[in-house]
Amino acid sequence: MADITTDYLIVGAGAVGLAFADTLIDEDPDCHITIVDRHARPGGHWNDAYSFVALHQPSATYGVNSLELCTDRVDTEGHNAGMYPLARHAEILAYYDKLMRDRLLPSGRVTYLPLTDYRGRTDDVHALRGILSRAEQTVAVRRKLVDATWFQTSVPATHTPAFAAMPGTRRAVPGDLPGLWLEAANPPAHFVILGGGKTAMDTAVWLIEAGVAPERIEWVRPRDSWMFNRRKLQPAHAALEELVDFQLALVESATAASNGRELCHLLEQRGVMLRIDPAVEPAMFHFAVISEGEVALMQQITRVHRNGRVTAIEPEAMLFGDVRVAVPPNTLFIDCTATAVPFNTRGQTRPFFDGDTITLQLVQTPFVPYSAALAAFLEVNFKTDEDRNPLCTPAPLTDCPDTYPYAVMANLLSGAMLSANPKTESFNARSRLHPTGPEIARLKATRSPRLAALAPVAEAIRANLPGVIKLGMAAKALHEAGMNSAGNRA
Ligand SMILES: Cc1cc2nc3c(=O)[nH]c(=O)nc-3n(C[C@H](O)[C@H](O)[C@H](O)COP(=O)(O)OP(=O)(O)OC[C@H]3O[C@@H](n4cnc5c(N)ncnc54)[C@H](O)[C@@H]3O)c2cc1C
Numbered sequence: 001m002a003d004i005t006t007d008y009l010i011v012g013a014g015a016v017g018l019a020f021a022d023t024l025i026d027e028d029p030d031c032h033i034t035i036v037d038r039h040a041r042p043g044g045h046w047n048d049a050y051s052f053v054a055l056h057q058p059s060a061t062y063g064v065n066s067l068e069l070c071t072d073r074v075d076t077e078g079h080n081a082g083m084y085p086l087a088r089h090a091e092i093l094a095y096y097d098k099l100m101r102d103r104l105l106p107s108g109r110v111t112y113l114p115l116t117d118y119r120g121r122t123d124d125v126h127a128l129r130g131i132l133s134r135a136e137q138t139v140a141v142r143r144k145l146v147d148a149t150w151f152q153t154s155v156p157a158t159h160t161p162a163f164a165a166m167p168g169t170r171r172a173v174p175g176d177l178p179g180l181w182l183e184a185a186n187p188p189a190h191f192v193i194l195g196g197g198k199t200a201m202d203t204a205v206w207l208i209e210a211g212v213a214p215e216r217i218e219w220v221r222p223r224d225s226w227m228f229n230r231r232k233l234q235p236a237h238a239a240l241e242e243l244v245d246f247q248l249a250l251v252e253s254a255t256a257a258s259n260g261r262e263l264c265h266l267l268e269q270r271g272v273m274l275r276i277d278p279a280v281e282p283a284m285f286h287f288a289v290i291s292e293g294e295v296a297l298m299q300q301i302t303r304v305h306r307n308g309r310v311t312a313i314e315p316e317a318m319l320f321g322d323v324r325v326a327v328p329p330n331t332l333f334i335d336c337t338a339t340a341v342p343f344n345t346r347g348q349t350r351p352f353f354d355g356d357t358i359t360l361q362l363v364q365t366p367f368v369p370y371s372a373a374l375a376a377f378l379e380v381n382f383k384t385d386e387d388r389n390p391l392c393t394p395a396p397l398t399d400c401p402d403t404y405p406y407a408v409m410a411n412l413l414s415g416a417m418l419s420a421n422p423k424t425e426s427f428n429a430r431s432r433l434h435p436t437g438p439e440i441a442r443l444k445a446t447r448s449p450r451l452a453a454l455a456p457v458a459e460a461i462r463a464n465l466p467g468v469i470k471l472g473m474a475a476k477a478l479h480e481a482g483m484n485s486a487g488n489r490a
Helices: 015-027 044-048 089-107 174-183 198-209 236-256 260-269 292-298 368-381 385-391 404-420 422-430 437-445 449-481
Strands: 004-011 033-036 110-113 116-122 125-130 136-147 190-194 217-220 227-229 303-305 312-314 317-320 323-326 331-335 357-359
Touching: 004 015, 015 033, 015 044, 015 089, 015 368, 033 116, 044 089, 089 110, 174 198, 190 198, 198 217, 198 292, 236 260, 236 404, 236 437, 236 449, 260 404, 260 449, 368 385, 368 422, 385 404, 404 422, 404 449, 422 437, 437 449
Parallel strands: 004 033, 004 136, 033 110, 136 357, 190 217, 190 331, 217 303
Antiparallel strands: 116 125, 125 136, 312 317, 317 323
């Protein structure tokens, strides 16, 4: 006999597992859930993130359905001024803690096992082990195992870098930077940021805002990146018209473009995409969202190395294979090379619903919490996997401009499918995690004149769908082959 019996065993108490649990307990008022996680607190990788991390998207659509994440107001200061707030590290952790303490546990239907490793299953019994207690426990699952670990989020504080660090090299992860005041007697003379993704961008902005002169910063950016302009992605209740403009730009540009790179350039012309250096062709697009203010700060750093990835660091040099680049004495190397989410897991998607296992992935890229909450809704409100899976074809996490049109196409087709189904349409209308659903429902209910803004969207989608599919299918082939349109590995 197992130590614990439960209806759903959720592995992972990050954004995904918690968004799923939160919706499940509302949709199925009888079920019992057990959540296990290696971390000591809810919130998954956010527990390991640097203290100056913030969401890159407005908080309005992040978290879980039952709980707002930030107050509904516009920031008045800093590089996000004029836009809706981005929850910061401490707020995100407090949010998930509150969710667990004030809602999930008091429901009496949730058992939470932190500091616990899920070790797999033998027949119908699942094995757990306490990380500190070393105690073994078994779980019998009446309904389903829910895998909320698919994203395998990797952050600098916990990953193993792919470069060597020679003895005596001064190095840090972003989370160490606020603690540099402790080294006031010997602060770094010079800084090198390693990596071109959003963590590196946050680090660059943090250093400049902390008063480090841009000449004292070098940046190893193996690939430059396109980013979404945050001004175009504000919450629907405040900026539905901008979101409509975003959608029109997407489908019209897809028709006009002959490949993903062109698509990104056309989106740049329409103010939707940004890049740091207008003279450099970005080879990466990981759905980062940024403000024009942050871009202006990052543009102050002009010492950028584009020799590929660093293979080793030494106290006064960095190596790119055989190429050695000298750096000043007392340089601090900052490792921002973790992969975040797996943009390289091509072909590793699987059906969301597969018998007694649910694997939480993306229904819409990159709407992580929404996708998990929708999966809980599908689980309860549809009878069979054959009913559920067509409504949640796993969406791709594309890696670069060349493959991005595949995600555009997948989102459009998925959105059409979910709107055409009355049950999922009604879920979207009440899910705060959906970018437009609740606002459109509210406008419809009040017969608002603002609905007129939506009028061109359906026609534009209909007219441009062939173009979106043509571009999307070509990009899908590249994504699945792991190549970009220049014939290189992406
Ligand atoms: C710095 C950073 C900023 C980001 N900003 C945004 C943003 O603004 N908006 C956005 O939508 N996305 C953002 N993302 C993407 C982000 O990864 C997702 O939003 C989301 O947090 C991923 O949640 P998750 O639950 O899949 O993963 P995780 O947070 O990694 O949670 C998975 C959990 O599973 C646990 N686990 C794994 N294996 C086991 C096991 N065998 N036994 C027990 N427990 C296990 C882990 O301990 C972990 O706690 C960001 C990512 C990073 C790295």
